[in-house]
Amino acid sequence: MSEESRHPFLQGLSKYRGVSPTIIVIFGASGDLTARKLLPAIYNLSIDNLLPTDFYFIGFGRKEIPDDDFRKLSDESIKSFSRSSMKREVWERIRNRTFYLSGGYDEIEAFHRLNKKVSALENEAGRELQLLIYLSTPPSVFEPILNHLGKSGLASRHENSQNSSKIIIEKPFGHDLVSAQRLNRIISQEISESQVFRIDHYLGKETVQDLLVQRFANAIFEPIWNREYVDCVQITVAEALGVGSRGGYYDKSGALRDMVQNHTMQLLSLIAMEPPVSLDPEAIRDEKVKVLKSIQPLGLNKNTSDVIRAQYNAGFVDGEKVISYLQEDGIPQGSNTETYASLRLSINNWRWKGVPFYMRSGKRMARRISEIAIQFKRPPGILFIEDDRYDVASNTMVIRIQPDEGVTLLLNAKIPGLETRTQPVKMHFRYATTFGSNTPEAYERLILDAMIGDSTLFIRGDETEASWKIITPILEFWETCGNEGLDSYVAGSWGPESADLLLAENSHEWRKAGP
């Protein structure tokens, strides 16, 4: 909304301070995500004085929980998981306006009850309240919830106005292309795309948002951000943890669905997209979709493939012995679910033709790290031919998403002394050091963005489909292969040897990702 079209009493205030009176309803309110992330996020927004004066919170779930018990659970969750300590006077204000409703997701009466409650709160406030609905449930119940939000009229409250209902949907957005298309169809039957906020919390991280700033606010990078200067791009999203208690879920999902289809694809589209015409959400999302559509179909055959999959064996992580994937709780014997996937992608456009984009993601890898490394071509070896005296590295720009967020530039420098010897050196920019570590959590930013209707950091329906178009053929190919081609790696390593060979074909090698 432009400054001219804002109400005179909101002009001069940041858009984040002009939030409409709001009711947040969380479906799946007794779940882990609500306790660990969503409630603390709401509380921290309140601490930062970013919630509207008229704010109500309703938890909705299948379990029967009295209001008071739900408030006590909320107290505990804030004490345990919030980045700011509990301030009674702040929390009390939200606590008194916190309610819980129980009901089945397939029970229309429950949605009518919710609608009545919302209307009653609106009467109490004496003004229109916007409804922000958060689906923090398993994807299997998205369909009945969305249907009933439509039928009960909750989705169409204050339609076509600033206070129209908004719906945040947690990933996964389908498990393949067909299911993603089906989900998009169901959504579009009940609500317009402008009311939908598909959340990938990675996009709420400061460093991911900083990608756009690094690329488009610094003139020195754009001229070399292309096939003329870039040798390859490596995206790593690695976890040191195993599947833990999520074995049952994970075995149906795997690394490709769990991490690559969403987080790593988002990182790739932000790093490879063309400059958008403006910072308007649609302009940015248009460019992201264009990149995904430019990705060439992957080579998938049993001998030479652009994709590697593997499962972790027993090993050591952080000095402790850990079990193999097949020994984890809830994993069926002989499971061929991949805990590691790496891909070699080609983007067929003017900027990137011929530049390989390597992506890898896995569990039980050497360390927890997410980073993007842009490796530049070497200078012509005329002056400093690499030998014992001249250790010349490829200039590399590393954008670390987590942990130790920041940017590192690898340069070559002369070692002090009479003889000319060279050595790679690092220039560091650490986000936490420069800007302090008290930055908002991803969910705080994203919930606030949804409240003000800014969809820049959310995924559009066609983005999910474009991503699944790349991923689904891999899943189908693996299905036909069974266990054949499923490699293994030692827990605590950087992945299987076959993944190294994938890069070696182009004379590249994986970075030892880290600060």
Next chain:
Amino acid sequence: MAQGGPLIEILSTLFSLMTSLLDSLPGMSLPVAKVTDMIAAMWQSESTDGGAAPSEFRASQMNLILHFGRSTSQKEALTQFEIASRFAQRYPCRIIVLCPVLDETEDYQLSAKLYAQCYMGESFDTKTCSESLLLGYSPEHLDHLENQVSTWLESDLPIYIWLHKVHASEIIKNFSGILKSCRRLVYDSSIEGDPDKAVPWPTYLKVRDLAYSRTLPLRQSIGQFLSAYPPVDLIDGLEEVEIKYAAGRGGESHGLLAWHRASLIDCGQKKEIKLDDKTFKTRLLDDSTDLELDVNWTYGDGNRFFHWEVKKGTNLGELRANFGKGELTFPFSIKLLDPETALSEALFF
């Protein structure tokens, strides 16, 4: 002081006169000529124990010049310095504190102190360190100070100035170079006095009032509430807007009144309803009242009204209104921004 009797009071005043502001602030005294070398040595780029080098954690996004005037007291100087230090935890910066030293000798020279702080984040890796350079200067030789200060500013990083009881004309006359490159200059009208007095700051300079910045939560709450009503409904028949304020909140009340006036004039634009300057008033509240700020809008029809108030020392307020659709009452919890947040609001937003 009341317990000690007149002798202690006199001695204390004498001591206070003999001790300069610089003495009352923390830091290590050093010769001015050594300042640059000492800062470099403090953040050496090599580790002495094999761990992370000090320079790894030293951070700076900007320069903040905190300029005290002749009538700044030691207590005020310490308070302002502590606010700046807390601000630097969130926005690491080089702080340059300018402290007047009342020495009228001809050969007076600058004196310096250096102070550094590190703040731990969630982990050792998120430690942040920054430094403060404190300079004692003679107000009689202010014309030389700008050149000296410029040598200790961090190059290429933005400059912000925070004034405390320094006369604007002295700054305009003696700091023209730094003012040109200064991103923003802040002062506090609740401390500096009558905020309506026009100060001829250069037009290119962005000047912000901390008293106004502190009212952000109030403007946000009131703005969110009023934005639910069509602008013309707010202005039609409006006769008077009065803001009453407790002692020490003069700057806030003037800032809020200016905001009310600008917003209401804007509300009347489409209907060409003109508001007279006489419509807007401020008044000092009696000491006996428990209110800190109290706002009333009066309409000609006698039915409609808008009222909000904030109670002293409680962070509690109440908003009551009737814009023709029945009376609404909202208790709300509100707190003016704390000093370091108000500083960041004034400097950056």
